[in-house]
Amino acid sequence: MKSVYAFFTRIAAIAGKEFRQLRRDRLTGAMIVGIPLMQILIFGYGINMDVRHLRAAVADNARTSASRALIADLEAGQVVRFVQTVPGAPELRELLAEGKISAGLYIPPDFERRRLDGDRPIAQLMIDGSAPGVADPLRALMNLPPLERSGIRPALQRTLPGGQRTLEVLTEYNPERRTPVQIVPALIGVILSMTMVIFTAVSLVRERERGNLELLITTPVRSVELMIGKLAPYVVVGLIQTTIILITGVLLFDVPINGNVVQLYLGATLFIAATLALGLVISTLVQTQFQAMQLGFLTLLPSILLSGFLFPFDGMPVAVQWIAQGLPLTHFNDIVRGVILRGADLSQLLPSVTKLSVFLVCAVSLAALRFRKRLG
């Protein structure tokens, strides 16, 4: 009991000290507000990318040779890759909400009649509009050269004259397909990555350079207490930045927040802590603040490029996907898009939440283990 009290007292002491120092540091204070604001204004405008191999699911309620040909043709186009077959449209919606697929193909039971009648779209493609770069190539599918390989083109061409669509495309979550709607939520993670890693990456070396650490390690403070104490204040800073980005996103870019705000903040807290912990690990590896900055930025670029911020995750080679799995930002992007745009529940995003938690615990432990209360 007493040791628990001491544990929290020392964490609070370190955290309080960090807060106090942060409050005195006017420039950093200004940057906490200024950086996210600037970034969101600069990057708030869109980027579109060509994509391939998006994960998709299919609900084939027709089960005819023509419906199978349709599926094969869509897959042959390499934009989508069907990874799952489900019974019906509700299941497709669920998979979309969970972020497991980017598109869902629904083939209705009356597919054959629609095909022959030729006055209605023969099937429906549901698209996840929340991910950047995904919606546009998928929408292009609706102008698919109708079913070449299946040999039924003549029939379709006869019945679907003059540019009529083969597929009806239904964009979920971002019907107007505005890029800011996809970019702004993703920017939360990118901006936080930029600021958070550096905060903690320099925090230990700064104290080493100023000579504070030699005193600190002769006190009873334990490594893990030091790590948590150093991390905690910046979680608050991160949440402030999250709020700034969200407010700007809603006011300036009309980003809808479809999900639960509390859950969004829970996810953000987890991500911020994980990123700060990564910074702490860096701090235990380096000797100077300069080295800390270098290494901190080194983690930034992969985060931006591989996390699905710019390029859809599914388009990457498997090896790169593995690297991306090790980046907190990948999982946070999943959470943030899920909650903000798809209105998903954290329980639906459990894999990402779990991976972030594991990352956090591992990184804090690693930092605490690496940080020796010794000089040599």
Place this chain on the structure above:
Amino acid sequence: MAESRAAGAAGEEGAATRGAAASDNGFAIEAHDLTRRFGKFTAVDHVTLEIPRAHIYGFLGPNGSGKSTTIRMLCGLLTPTEGRIRVLGLEVPRDAEALRRKIGYMTQKFSLWDDMTVAENLHFIARIFTLDSARARRRIGEVTEEFHLKELSNRLAGTLSGGQRQRLALAAATLHEPELLMLDEPTSAVDPQSRRDFWESLFALAARGTTVLVSTHYMDEAERCHRLAILSRGKLVAEGPPEKLMDELPLHVIEVQSHDTEGAREVLRGLPQVKSQAQLGLRLHALIDRAASDPAKLVRDALRGASVSAEVNAVRANLEDVFVAATLGTSRD
């Protein structure tokens, strides 16, 4: 003298000190064959020490003599390459964590936080040592009083003068009432008046039963210590109370006063019995082999032979002579 100091220690700290002292032969620190190598360089070379409780124990040596490395090993910051250490009855580095609550450590460089006020720094240290709020308030009040920090309470530590910083550092190091205080060159950035005040504080602490280990390269400071270890190139070359070291110097000390110090130096350099000489203003101190039967006459005759007019007297060794004599074997430049 030392015993009366220890006995004079009052309160629970004193009782704890005496209780532990019974099981430790009265030594706050025991180190045997302490050695630390950094690659090929041996910073500390088989140093054996016994430091009695409630003493002010000095480490005297030039920069690079191994003072800081020894202190860091004694408080568990550095792992010795060889040797055994017991501090306050605890095995170091094994029990280094348990030792942290019992020692206060003051680094060579000011190591409190520049961007926090004096009061904030002290509060932080109190919380890190988990002093309960009543004790924290009492102790912060006491050290603020003792080290004259009251009017500086709301000043940022970074804006303090050298002497003020050092008072703050000592206040912080003693806040949790440690049994043992380790001070690594505490007065290197401080004016003479502040140094005197600082030593007054150390004597007061020792009188209350605190063992103080202090490293210095100032002779006058070393002379104030109850006991002294002279380190040179990582080796312990002399040990004992300063008075005793001066009395028992195994060399004659001859003082030469002359207006022609250059000429006198030249003459002394030519004498094989002169082990070392140092100039102090117009005076020269020559250390001469014990074997010489009348060293003053030896020097006087040599100077007369070279027609250098000088006054020559045998004098009592001062600490600098002890230091020079002790380091003769290990460093010769």
